[in-house]
Every structure is written in C-alpha cells, then in structure tokens.
Amino acid sequence: MTGIYAITMNLAAAVASGIAEPLASRSLDWNGALGVFGLLAVLAAAMWGLYMWQKKSNQSVARQPSSFKNNEMFRSPLTWCVTMFMGIQSLQYYTTMTWLPQMLQESGYSPATAGVMLALMQTAIVPMTFIIPVLAGRLKDQRWLGAFIGVTFLLAITLFYLELWLPLAAILMGIASGSGFGLAMMLFALRTHTGNEASKLSGSLSL
Numbered sequence: 737m738t739g740i741y742a743i744t745m746n747l748a749a750a751v752a753s754g755i756a757e758p759l760a761s762r763s764l765d766w767n768g769a770l771g772v773f774g775l776l777a778v779l780a781a782a783m784w785g786l787y788m789w790q791k792k793s794n795q796s797v798a799r800q801p802s803s804f805k806n807n808e809m810f811r812s813p814l815t816w817c818v819t820m821f822m823g824i825q826s827l828q829y830y831t832t833m834t835w836l837p838q839m840l841q842e843s844g845y846s847p848a849t850a851g852v853m854l855a856l857m858q859t860a861i862v863p864m865t866f867i868i869p870v871l872a873g874r875l876k877d878q879r880w881l882g883a884f885i886g887v888t889f890l891l892a893i894t895l896f897y898l899e900l901w902l903p904l905a906a907i908l909m910g911i912a913s914g915s916g917f918g919l920a921m922m923l924f925a926l927r928t929h930t931g932n933e934a935s936k937l938s939g940s941l942s943l
Contacts, residue, residue: 743866749858818923825916853906860910868918881919888912
C-alpha cells in the first residue's frame with residue numbers, strides 16, 4: 737500500500753507539472769490552472785473523509801501496545817535520525833520542484849522546456865517509489881540505500897549546476913527523490929514493532 741500511495745501521488749504530480757504551463761498559457765491563466773488541481777484535491781479530501789467516517793462507524797480499532805511513551809518519543813535517537821532523513825530529502829525535492837523551472841528559464845530555456853524537465857523529473861520518481869519500499873523491506877541493512885540516495889542527489893545537483901545533460905540531471909533527481917521518499921515511508925514500519933509505534937513516529941515528524 738505504501739508503494740501504491742507513493743506511485744499515485746507522484747504520477748499525479750508528474751502529469752500536473754507537464755500540463756500546468758499549457759493550461760495557463762492557452763486556455764486558463766495560472767490561477768485557473770491551479771484551480772483545476774485544487775478541485776481534485778478537494779474531491780480527494782471529501783472521498784477520504786467519507787471513507788474515514790464509514791470506517792469509524794463500522795468498527796472500533798483496538799490500540800496496540802507501544803514501547804514508546806509520549807515523552808520518550810522525542811528523546812529517542814531513532815526519532816531524530818528518521819526526522820533528519822525525512823527533512824533533508826523533502827527539502828531537496830521541494831526546493832528543486834519549486835525553483836527548477838525558474839532557474840532553467842533564467843538560463844535561457846523556454847517555459848515549455850522547463851515544464852518538460854520538471855515532468856521528466858516527476859516521471860522518474862514514480863517507479864522508484866514502488867521499487868525502493870519493496871527492496872528496503874527485503875534488506876536487513878538499509879544504509880546502502882541511504883548512501884545510494886545521497887550520491888544520486890549529489891550527481892544530479894552537480895549536473896544542474898554545470899548545466900550539463902539536463903535530461904539526465906532531471907532523471908537522476910527524480911530517482912533520488914523517489915528513492916528518498918520511498919525509504920522514508922518504509923522507515924516508519926521498519927524501525928518500529930507495532931502499528932501504534934509507527935503512527936507515533938510518523939506523527940512526531942509533523943510536530
């Protein structure tokens with residue numbers, strides 16, 4: 737389910753990146769283009785709310801015992817390691833997604849080309865968000881995956897900085913971002929023993 741969730745989210749992001757500029761320039765302005773995607777988000781939120789309401793009314797979920805007490809969660813080195821990994825990979829992804837089109841346009845590329853590069857990056861994310869969770873679940877030690885993600889991020893940043901092989905740079909950035917997100921999602925399950933512990937670890941990152 738983690739892989740399906742990640743694939744769906746990133747595939748939708750890739751499609752949105754590719755069609756946002758044509759929508760804004762040919763039929764709608766940027767507010768209208770953003771409004772199209774906003775309607776989809778509202779629809780998804782409504783469907784999720786209906787699902788949760790039905791689930792709550794049909795069954796009661798038993799709480800699983802947890803080895804983490806509320807105050808101990810933030811004292812655990814595990815919490816901070818997972819938080820740092822999640823934060824760094826998210827910072828890299830969202831920074832690139834936000835500023836890559838602007839940076840490419842300032843370097844002389846057209847808005848359409850910048851949008852294609854962003855869509856290429858988003859497309860490269862999709863398979864990795866499914867492959868990495870499966871691979872991480874089968875490995876006893878996920879540190880090699882973390883090293884692979886870091887090196888791939890570094891290669892992509894270097895190519896972007898030197899303005900060399902931009903399609904390859906976009907693909908590498910997508911591979912690194914998708915791998916980082918997939919591994920971060922799996923760490924919640926791999927580094928805990930129960931669903932209650934996983935939810936506490938995941939929830940601590942949003943505080």
